[in-house]
Structures are given as C-alpha cells and as structure tokens.
C-alpha cells in the first residue's frame with residue numbers, strides 16, 4: 001500500500017529517543033538550524049503552528065491601533081481561523097482565485113478596510129503566491145502586517161526566486177508528521193525583524209508552560225507509533241482501521257461546529273520534538289528534491305489526460321501536496337485504493353460553509369466550494385519511488401478515461 005503521506009522517519013532516528021540533556025538548549029539549537037534553512041535571522045519554536053500564529057497576533061497588539069480584522073483564505077486549514085478568533089480578532093475570509101487554489105487578490109482588496117490589521121498570505125499546497133500581486137497590495141496598504149503561512153510551503157520560492165517566507169513581517173510553519181519536515185508536532189516562526197523576535201520569545205516564555213512529563217512521554221510514544229504505522233505491511237492494516245473509523249481520534253483534527261485549540265496548545269515544545277525537528281532540517285534538501293522529481297513525473301504522465309486539471313507548475317513550488325481537480329475524484333480514489341494506492345482529500349471543506357464560521361465576513365463567489373469534493377492529492381513523499389509514480393500515473397489515466 002502506498003500511503004497518501006509518509007514522514008521521513010528512519011529506524012536510526014529512534015536513537016534520539018534515548019538522548020537526554022537540556023530542553024532549552026535543544027530548542028535553541030533547533031531554532032538556529034531552522035533559521036539557517038529559512039535564510040532568516042531568527043526562528044522561534046512553538047508547540048503547534050496555530051499557537052505560533054496565536055502568539056504572533058498577541059505580540060502585534062493590533063487592537064491598540066484600532067485594528068481587529070485579519071484576512072485569511074477561506075480555503076485553508078481551519079485551525080488558522082481558530083487561532084485568529086481565539087486570539088481576540090475577527091477572521092475575514094477570502095475566496096480562492098482559480099485552480100492554483102491561492103487566495104484571490106481582487107477579493108483581498110475588497111476585504112481590506114481601516115480595521116484590517118494583518119493578512120495571512122498562504123501558499124497553499126506549496127504553490128507559491130504571486131509576489132507581484134503581494135507587492136501591489138503592500139504598496140496600497142502599507143499599514144497591513146503581512147504574515148506568511150508556510151505550513152505547506154517550507155521555503156517555496158516565487159517566480160522571481162524570492163523565498164515566500166521572507167515576504168512579510170514573519171512566517172509560520174506547522175511541523176506535525178504530515179508536513180514536509182516534522183518535529184512530531186510543533187510549529188515555528190521565522191523573521192528578520194529582531195525586535196519582533198525578541199518580543200515573541202518573551203511572550204512565549206511568559207505564556208507557554210514547559211511541557212509536562214506526560215506530554216514528553218506521549219510525544220515519544222506517538223513518534224514510535226508513527227514510525228511503526230508507516231512500515232509497509234503495517235500500513236495496510238492502519239489504512240483499514242482508518243477507513244473503518246477506528247482512528248478518527250487521531251486523524252480528525254477539527255470539529256466543524258467548534259472553535260477551539262488543542263488542550264496542550266500552550267504547553268511548550270518538548271526536547272524530543274526539538275531534536276527530531278533539528279534532524280529533519282538536515283533532510284530538507286533531499287525531501288524537496290524528491291517531491292519535485294515525483295511532481296515532474298506526474299506532470300509528464302498526466303498532462304493532457306481528460307477530466308483532470310493539474311495544478312500550476314511553479315518552479316519554486318515545494319509540493320506539500322500534488323493536487324488534481326477532477327469531477328471523478330471519488331471514483332479515482334476508490335479505484336486507486338483497489339490498486340494499493342491511497343490518495344488524499346485535503347482540504348475537504350470551505351471554512352465559510354462550516355457551522356462555526358457560516359456567519360463570518362466573506363468576500364468571494366464560493367469558487368472554493370467546487371474544490372471540496374473534486375480535489376485529490378497524489379503522494380509525493382519519500383516513500384514513492386519513480387516506478388511507483390509511473391504506476392500511479394497509469395492507474396489514474398485508466399480511471400479518468402473510463
């Protein structure tokens with residue numbers, strides 16, 4: 001079975017479970033490695049990406065200048081909206097532009113007013129945002145703070161070759177096991193603004209408690225379980241359990257009716273998470289090169305296949321997901337599964353249609369609604385060989401044409 005995602009966790013990584021030493025030092029070391037990777041002066045670690053966003057919004061103190069609204073895509077991970085709301089701000093949702101899936105700049109312009117404090121610019125699925133549009137927006141609205149959501153786009157670059165994480169006041173990342181690189185859970189902020197970094201670190205150290213022993217143990221057990229779950233014969237069983245709904249507690253990360261954060265959202269990153277995160281940074285180049293190679297094979301093999309709309313082929317994309325739009329999504333998912341290929345369905349909602357947000361401020365024509373049941377993502381992780389990719393192309397081509 002080829003899983004829809006797979007972290008690059010190796011048996012040798014298990015040795016890190018035995019490491020001991022100072023947590024603060026482990027985190028500092030992870031932060032400085034991550035900052036180098038991102039080409040930025042500072043990196044600040046958090047227990048989740050959403051906690052990082054929550055704390056940045058607190059640190060910006062936008063209310064002091066009468067700003068309360070934060071613009072974000074309607075087609076993004078719902079936890080972004082939760083962090084905005086629970087940090088005391090009003091999310092303002094903007095529709096996607098097209099099959100590049102990123103936020104529509106015309107709608108973003110309409111959504112901007114004197115209450116707009118910040119905008120969460122998101123290169124969804126690793127597809128880099130259009131830097132020219134961002135520059136035009138910034139020129140028209142110099143007081144709006146730009147935060148880059150890089151949870152899908154670790155060090156993606158624009159058509160002009162700029163790293164997206166650098167195109168704003170700060171960038172944030174999610175580091176759970178489904179991400180490009182992982183620290184088990186965890187989140188990170190990168191910035192070149194030293195004063196902002198100091199302020200953010202100060203707030204983090206004041207408001208986030210050190211992890212409990214329970215959390216440190218749970219993270220270790222989760223890491224072992226994640227390693228075992230992705231071992232090939234075991235994954236078939238995991239997939240069966242998932243389909244039967246037995247793993248919903250682990251896989252379901254949101255409740256459409258609730259606006260909440262995990263109970264440990266304000267418990268600090270554990271030492272083991274920092275050590276794993278640091279190790280993963282050293283694999284970043286290999287992981288991205290692999291993802292780009294597999295994406296290239298998909299473009300070569302699936303270009304021109306009827307009923308499929310391929311994603312934008314941006315040279316600086318990092319392919320957190322290789323997303324295809326097709327009215328045959330359900331059928332293709334089922335047929336691929338029968339061939340031992342699991343496809344993903346991320347993101348299978350438009351936030352504005354969730355009960356928790358249906359009365360929120362929205363700008364758009366609900367283009368993203370179309371994506372919900374019609375997008376599938378193809379595996380691009382390090383567990384997919386070139387041969388696997390060609391087989392996936394063949395199976396999808398057959399399904400799409402019957």
Ligand SMILES: Cc1ncc(COP(=O)(O)O)c(C=O)c1O
Nearest residue numbers: 048049050077151174175186187
């Ligand atoms: C686009 C996007 N932004 C932000 C986040 C938040 O990251 P975390 O789950 O670490 O809070 C995610 C999470 O998966 C995401 O997909």
